Amino acid sequence: MSSLTSLAVRNVARNRRRSLLTLAAVLLGVTAVLVLRGFIDGFIDVMVDDIVKGKTGALQVHPAGYMDNVDALPLEPSLPYDESLLARVRAVPGVAGVTGRIQFSGLVSNGLSQTMFVGRGLDIATEKRAVPRAGFDVLGGGRALAEGDYAHAILGNELARSFQALPPAEKAKAASAEGVVDRVTLASSSPKGRANSMDVSVEGLSVSSLPFENKRVVTVPLMLAQELLGMKGRVTELAVAVENLDELERIAGDLREELGPQYEVHTWQELQPFVRDIISRQRYVMGLICVILFVIIITGIINTMLMSVFERVREIGTMLAVGMKRRQVLTMFLLEATLLGVLGGLGGVMLGSTVIQAVAVRGIPMSMVVTTGSQSVMRPSLDPSFMMLTLGVAVVGALVASAWPAWRASRLDPVEALRSV
Template sequence: MWPLFRIALRNVARNRRRTLITLAAVLVGVGAAVLTRAMMNGLQRAMVTSITASATGALQVHRAGYLDNVLSTPLTMDFAIDEAFLAKVRAVEGVKAVSPRIQFAGSLGANDESLFLAATAMDPTAESAVCPSRASTFVPGSRFDSPDGILLAETVASTLGTQQGGEAVFLAPDRDGTLNGELVHVTGATRSVMPDEPKTAVVPLALAQRLLRMEGRATELAVAVHRLEEAPQVAARLREALGPDYEVHTWDDILVQVKEGQARNDASMGLIAAVFLVLMLLGVANTMLMSALERTREIGTMMAVGLRRGKVMSLFVAEAVVLGATGGTLGALLGAGLSAWLNHRGIIFTAPTISVPFDIRPYVDVGYLVRIVLLATAGAAVFSLYPAWRASRLRPVQALAGR
């Protein structure tokens, strides 16, 4: 087999111009596929990091059955958040910080306008430890240190016509269905973190506990971990520590729409990479076909001295493998190099429906590079089968005559 590849290498190097053009096509195709994958990896990681660091946290703890009842009676799925319980959660290996929250619904009235909205109640100090980027979702000048302050989504503030410092009445039913109210002051506005966010507000945990008659209780614990990749392992340890009365979900369990969007993006990137590779491999097939047409006398000579048709076919496939492997390796290295440079530099991107920008750091793993090189090599071999078969079907007498 090695002598065959030695001959293939010699033949590939013999026609330098055609070889360079073919290698350039393979290099560009593989490099574009690698860079596209790296950009998507960076965008997905930036999106997940932004959302977990500014909104959801890496993990969330609820009473068992909470997510199944979140649209009906979420306040009845509350639990006590005394220091002993919080310390138990913090003691689990991998847990970095914990922030109690209450998710509830209510209506806000101001300037003769009333608007129904979804509210998140949180402790400002604990929240900053779990979601360190939470402050980046606040419009500049907003404050979240007032005991009766409320932060409104920009769309809500615009609809109600409220300004910072203005008063409003916040009404909400407690866990027993009794309607209660609190006078609040608008202390700022929040920007959207995810697309198509509903009308939302952020209030201090203590204010919500008074409003909902839930002193010392919460409906949710947001949990930060040291490394986001370890979230599933930390979630498993938390489930074991807390028992069957609680459920622990990772960010992708909660943000199902984000996970589904990533799956669609992965499928789209796979299709784009396939298009790049097919166009590149068509160039390899064309090169091998032209080579077979131009080397009829050489093929005839080899067959006249006893080289079997299978060996002729194998020789052309070997030449294609050399082109695919060499171009694929160079393309993978080029794509990885550009990805590393962009990772170091960073790309600031703001989606049309999201106010908080993403810091994209493109990256690609070694496994993907190996797979793309192997795919380019195997694809080159497959696309060379017809030219190789055509070359092996030549009759020695006609080939020697150049026909």
């Protein structure tokens, strides 16, 4: 075997043109797969980061039965917002933070017209413990809600502009425009049907790539929402952060066991099926592109190896004539293909990872990725296991591609081969 390996290495080095063609096919294919995967994973990381750290949290806790009617934004059943419940959530291993919220609906008016809105009451003092990037979607010219705010609100961009409602700084710039306001009135009802309304100042405008959020969402401090709705000491959901998203399912299971059947625990994928489906489709497309690239690689190797067989007919005939066995000829060609696959694969892994690392250091600014209005930075990333898988597929692909040309070489008739010119 060692002599065959040495012979295979010499053949690869001697036939430089053919070897370089095969190496180039494998190297470029592996590089393309890794770079594409790195960018897709980076894009997915940005989406997940915007959702998990900017909107929903990794997990959410609701009273049992709440999600059956979530589209109606029910205020009952609700959760007690007290330290005993929060302590039980925080006691679960892997939980990094928790905060309370109220999701509600009502009417918003600027004094001349009104429309329906979806409200989010946030506990500003604890929101960033569960959602570290809270407020990242607020446009410049305004500000995110801060601890101590009460009668303040963040309006969806399109909703605010349809009402000509702007933050104070923006209103001052548009002072000459007729009908511009920096305050709106929110009206809603308590769980028992008592109507109430409150005036709030517009502190900022939020933007999202989801049209519904731009047109309907109003964010207010939790205390204001509780007073407006008559829900003092109550919330409709708890948002929970986790230390490691890879352990999300385990933490969700532990949290369900800790809280019991009177509570429901949902992961961000369950809460955001639209984003989950986008990620699934991207991974499917990624897999399809990888298959196409590897087919191209294999086709290139087959062509190169066949060309090698045709150009080396007399050489093969000579080896068979001097006593080399057919299986040794087959093995030699397979070793050549393996060597080319390993060298091309390693080169592709090195080149692909270098490109990904170089881009990741600088990052790619991205705006409005699913829910971001401010600027997110996409940094491509590669999973080492995927790099090893790609290398393995490249080597196996080279072997598979060379199998038929190698078999043809081993089946040559020595006499006929020696007669060829």
